[in-house]
Amino acid sequence: MTDQSPETAADSPDTFDVVVVGAGPAGENAAARAVRGGLTAALVEHELVGGECSYWACMPSKALLRDPEALAAARRLPGAAAAATGELDVAAVLARRDSFASDWKDDGQVSWAEGAGISVVRGKGALEGERTVRVEGAEGTRTLHARHAVVLATGSTAVVPPVPGLREASPWTSREGTSAKEVPPTLAVIGGGVVACELATAWNALGSQVTMLVRDETLLGRYEPFAGELVLRGLREAGVDVRLGVNVTSAARDGDGPTTLQLDAGEPVTAAAVLVATGRRARRYDVGVETVGLDPEAPLQVDDTLRVTGFDWLYAVGDVNGRNLLTHMGKYQARAAGDAIAARARGTQVDGSPWAATSATADAVAVPGVVFTDPEVASVGLTAAEAQSRGLDVRVVDYEIGNVAGASLLADGYTGTARAVVDEQRKVLVGVTFVGPGVGDLLHAATIAVVGEVPLERLWHAVPSYPTVSEIWLRLLEAYGL
Ligand SMILES: Cc1cc2nc3c(=O)[nH]c(=O)nc-3n(C[C@H](O)[C@H](O)[C@H](O)COP(=O)(O)OP(=O)(O)OC[C@H]3O[C@@H](n4cnc5c(N)ncnc54)[C@H](O)[C@@H]3O)c2cc1C
Numbered sequence: 001m002t003d004q005s006p007e008t009a010a011d012s013p014d015t016f017d018v019v020v021v022g023a024g025p026a027g028e029n030a031a032a033r034a035v036r037g038g039l040t041a042a043l044v045e046h047e048l049v050g051g052e053c054s055y056w057a058c059m060p061s062k063a064l065l066r067d068p069e070a071l072a073a074a075r076r077l078p079g080a081a082a083a084a085t086g087e088l089d090v091a092a093v094l095a096r097r098d099s100f101a102s103d104w105k106d107d108g109q110v111s112w113a114e115g116a117g118i119s120v121v122r123g124k125g126a127l128e129g130e131r132t133v134r135v136e137g138a139e140g141t142r143t144l145h146a147r148h149a150v151v152l153a154t155g156s157t158a159v160v161p162p163v164p165g166l167r168e169a170s171p172w173t174s175r176e177g178t179s180a181k182e183v184p185p186t187l188a189v190i191g192g193g194v195v196a197c198e199l200a201t202a203w204n205a206l207g208s209q210v211t212m213l214v215r216d217e218t219l220l221g222r223y224e225p226f227a228g229e230l231v232l233r234g235l236r237e238a239g240v241d242v243r244l245g246v247n248v249t250s251a252a253r254d255g256d257g258p259t260t261l262q263l264d265a266g267e268p269v270t271a272a273a274v275l276v277a278t279g280r281r282a283r284r285y286d287v288g289v290e291t292v293g294l295d296p297e298a299p300l301q302v303d304d305t306l307r308v309t310g311f312d313w314l315y316a317v318g319d320v321n322g323r324n325l326l327t328h329m330g331k332y333q334a335r336a337a338g339d340a341i342a343a344r345a346r347g348t349q350v351d352g353s354p355w356a357a358t359s360a361t362a363d364a365v366a367v368p369g370v371v372f373t374d375p376e377v378a379s380v381g382l383t384a385a386e387a388q389s390r391g392l393d394v395r396v397v398d399y400e401i402g403n404v405a406g407a408s409l410l411a412d413g414y415t416g417t418a419r420a421v422v423d424e425q426r427k428v429l430v431g432v433t434f435v436g437p438g439v440g441d442l443l444h445a446a447t448i449a450v451v452g453e454v455p456l457e458r459l460w461h462a463v464p465s466y467p468t469v470s471e472i473w474l475r476l477l478e479a480y481g482l
């Protein structure tokens with residue numbers, strides 16, 4: 001319970017309808033939707049308003065990858081390749097990256113939040129009992145009270161595995177991997193997931209000699225197997241030394257100089273910089289959840305309106321709930337949560353049934369994502385293996401994207417694969433994966449087909465324009481037998 005009575009708290013300037021802790025994309029959207037629904041909202045942030053995505057994740061990483069992608073696209077066309085004979089202007093790429101990270105200043109996002117009617121509160125927030133958030137800031141401590149809801153939107157932090165000497169070697173995490181001001185001559189990347197593959201692609205293209213040390217036998221293990229295979233081929237062709245099935249057993253740094261990584265198989269690797277890209281830890285460990293009886297070590301269980309199980313006032317959106325570590329999914333959850341909070345505050349019954357506006361139903365069945373490697377990986381819904389493990393009777397249809405006229409026009413020697421996973425009982429798509437240059441923008445059509453559960457016989461009438469890469473849809477349906 002709070003130390004103030006609700007009556008006293010209601011009069012305090014530190015009382016809001018909703019208090020959101022963490023101003024990343026999820027927190028910003030939860031606050032904005034609550035305000036749109038007629039509520040007051042405080043948004044608590046201890047670093048930069050905009051969160052990881054804006055300054056150390058999506059935006060700077062995609063800015064680093066875009067110039068190499070454009071150059072590679074030009075080099076796949078003989079006429080354009082003749083014009084694209086020079087090297088990347090690294091300083092220009094880094095400068096554009098800096099501008100996409102707003103030079104690590106958040107004035108723009110603070111102005112947006114204030115313009116949207118959200119009160120930004122600077123400082124580190126933590127629950128201090130029911131509906132109460134204590135904020136430790138540069139200007140002292142404030143205790144915020146929430147009339148209706150507290151939303152945890154504190155994101156996640158990079159995991160550094162307990163390898164002897166690794167932490168002492170001050171390796172890069174995704175933060176340095178997206179914000180470094182210079183290209184290290186050599187870079188060792190530990191991990192084979194999305195961050196590892198994207199940042200290996202970027203720094204290799206910018207001139208670093210990159211070695212990837214991958215514990216598993218494949219890259220991008222959560223995707224269809226051909227995705228990891230094609231990205232592996234792309235990385236190796238680009239000059240990245242990818243070592244599969246190796247574990248780093250110790251690290252030793254020579255002063256401020258290079259770090260040597262000992263491996264359980266093969267020669268040690270010495271590199272000017274080491275990037276650790278071995279996953280994320282949900283940031284529920286230092287936000288006071290224990291003050292309301294939750295275990296900080298246990299995942300936050302939420303329902304589809306993002307309300308934490310057992311509470312009528314506590315919500316968790318974005319990376320912190322561990323559902324899907326993607327900006328667009330965090331924002332989707334935040335819209336559902338913000339709307340649900342506003343509706344409940346009005347006394348309206350909230351519809352928590354699948355596909356209601358206040359239910360984050362897509363979280364379980366239709367998560368889209370693009371990995372911005374070369375080739376790109378774009379996928380939505382279930383892989384064939386996931387669909388089978390859920391007991392679905394599935395049929396898998398594969399097609400080489402390079403055989404589509406639009407793809408062969410896009411690039412000489414276009415290499416890529418598409419897979420549709422069909423639920424044979426309902427004759428609808430439950431998963432789609434495209435791998436190939438530039439496939440990211442094909443994805444939304446697949447997302448609509450999966451979310452809309454569009455019957456294949458109706459999908460047949462969605463005629464793709466000739467000659468676009470979207471004709472892959474026609475080929476997949478023909479390969480299925482339509
Ligand atoms: C290198 C990299 C690239 C990525 N690229 C993409 C991409 O291209 N597309 C995509 O969809 N996703 C991408 N992601 C994932 C994406 O960054 C996250 O899913 C997204 O940032 C999660 O948003 P969030 O609001 O939940 O958390 P965050 O963005 O982590 O924001 C949380 C905020 O809470 C603040 N905070 C934490 N604790 C407190 C506290 N106690 N008090 C006050 N404030 C606090 C933090 O300072 C932060 O500002 C990438 C991730 C990485 C690491």
Ligand SMILES: NC(=O)c1ccc[n+]([C@@H]2O[C@H](COP(=O)([O-])OP(=O)(O)OC[C@H]3O[C@@H](n4cnc5c(N)ncnc54)[C@H](O)[C@@H]3O)[C@@H](O)[C@H]2O)c1
Binds near residue numbers: 192193
């Ligand atoms: N384009 C995008 O949308 C994008 C880009 C980057 C990140 N992300 C999101 O960020 C999340 C985190 O990405 P990530 O790459 O950090 O995590 P990940 O879970 O995708 O990959 C982690 C990798 O590290 C390996 N690993 C884990 N522990 C290890 C250990 N102790 N030693 C050696 N290897 C180890 C795993 O086998 C895996 O290869 C992803 O889930 C993704 O959703 C999205």
